[in-house]
Amino acid sequence: MSTYTFSRMLSALVVTATLFALSPSVFAETKSYTVSAPDGVKIAVQESGNPDGGAIIFIHGLLGSHLNWDGQINSPELKRYRIITYDMRGHGLSGKPTDAKAYTDGQRWAGDLATVIQSSHARKPALVGWSLGGVVISNYLEKYGDDSISGAVYVDGVIELKPDQIPPHPVVYRDLNSPDLKTHLDAVRDFLGLCFHTQPDAATSGRLFANAAMASWDMQRAVLSITVDAPKALGKARVPVLLIYGAQDALVQAKPTMARAMALNPAIQGKLYANSGHAPFIEEPERFNRDLSAFVDTLSQR
Structure with a gap:
C-alpha cells in the first residue's frame, strides 16, 4: 500500500470518528411515547434529532399529524436540534374525545402543549405552529405565558377567526362535517388542495x-368554534415571535393576518414567501428550514 493511499484512508477514519464524536444527532433514534393532558386525553409524542440540542416543538395543523413535519425531521439543517412533534387531540395517534368542549375550549389545546413541554423536560423550547397550530400557541401564551419558551414561529398560523383573515370556503367546511362518507372525503380532498400553491408529490399527497x-x-x-384571544396572547408576548406565511395562501389571508399580529405586537417579525401557499414548510422546505434555523440560533444568543 502506498503512503498516499494510507494517508487518505487515515484521513477518512479521522473524519468518520469526528462525525461520531461531534454529530450525535445524525445517529439519534426516534423516540415515541404518550402523555396525559390535564383533562385525561392521551397525546402521542415523538422525538428525533440531537437529544442534547436546543429543543423545537412542532405543532401541526387541522387534519394533520406529526408526519406533516417530515421535511423538518429529515432536514440536515435541523438535525442538530432536539426535534419534538406530537399529534394534537383528535388527530393521528392521540386520543379522540367525543365531547365538543374538548375541542371548542382553546385552553384544553394549550394544556396539551404545556404537558408536552413538561413531560419532555424540554428547556426553553422554540414553538413552531402551522395553521391551527398557531391557535394552540396563542392559547398557550394566554394561559401559561412565555416564561417556559424561548420563542415562537407562526407558519400561516390562524391569528383570529375573523372574515378579513380567513377566506370563506363555506361548501368545503360544510361538507367536511357531512355524515355522508363520499361527501366528506371529497371535501377533505378539496381542503388539502387549498393548502398548496404548488401541489406536493403523489406520496406526500397520499400521506x-x-x-x-x-x-x-x-x-x-367542533374545532371551527375554537376559542382564541389574540390580544391577550400575542399582545403580551415578550419572547421573539416570527411569522412565516405564503403569499398565495388560500386558507389564511396572509397580509391582513400578519398586519393584525404586528399591530398587536410591533416587535413581531415576518417573512412572506411569494411562491408558497398555506404550507411553505412543505412547498419550500430548504428555505423554510434555513429561516427556522437562523431564528432558533438567535434565541440561544439572548
Whole structure:
C-alpha cells in the first residue's frame, strides 16, 4: 500500500470518528411515547434529532399529524436540534374525545402543549405552529405565558377567526362535517388542495389524505368554534415571535393576518414567501428550514 493511499484512508477514519464524536444527532433514534393532558386525553409524542440540542416543538395543523413535519425531521439543517412533534387531540395517534368542549375550549389545546413541554423536560423550547397550530400557541401564551419558551414561529398560523383573515370556503367546511362518507372525503380532498400553491408529490399527497382520514369527525365539527384571544396572547408576548406565511395562501389571508399580529405586537417579525401557499414548510422546505434555523440560533444568543 502506498503512503498516499494510507494517508487518505487515515484521513477518512479521522473524519468518520469526528462525525461520531461531534454529530450525535445524525445517529439519534426516534423516540415515541404518550402523555396525559390535564383533562385525561392521551397525546402521542415523538422525538428525533440531537437529544442534547436546543429543543423545537412542532405543532401541526387541522387534519394533520406529526408526519406533516417530515421535511423538518429529515432536514440536515435541523438535525442538530432536539426535534419534538406530537399529534394534537383528535388527530393521528392521540386520543379522540367525543365531547365538543374538548375541542371548542382553546385552553384544553394549550394544556396539551404545556404537558408536552413538561413531560419532555424540554428547556426553553422554540414553538413552531402551522395553521391551527398557531391557535394552540396563542392559547398557550394566554394561559401559561412565555416564561417556559424561548420563542415562537407562526407558519400561516390562524391569528383570529375573523372574515378579513380567513377566506370563506363555506361548501368545503360544510361538507367536511357531512355524515355522508363520499361527501366528506371529497371535501377533505378539496381542503388539502387549498393548502398548496404548488401541489406536493403523489406520496406526500397520499400521506396527507391518510392523516386526514384519521382525524376525529367530532373534532372537525367542533374545532371551527375554537376559542382564541389574540390580544391577550400575542399582545403580551415578550419572547421573539416570527411569522412565516405564503403569499398565495388560500386558507389564511396572509397580509391582513400578519398586519393584525404586528399591530398587536410591533416587535413581531415576518417573512412572506411569494411562491408558497398555506404550507411553505412543505412547498419550500430548504428555505423554510434555513429561516427556522437562523431564528432558533438567535434565541440561544439572548
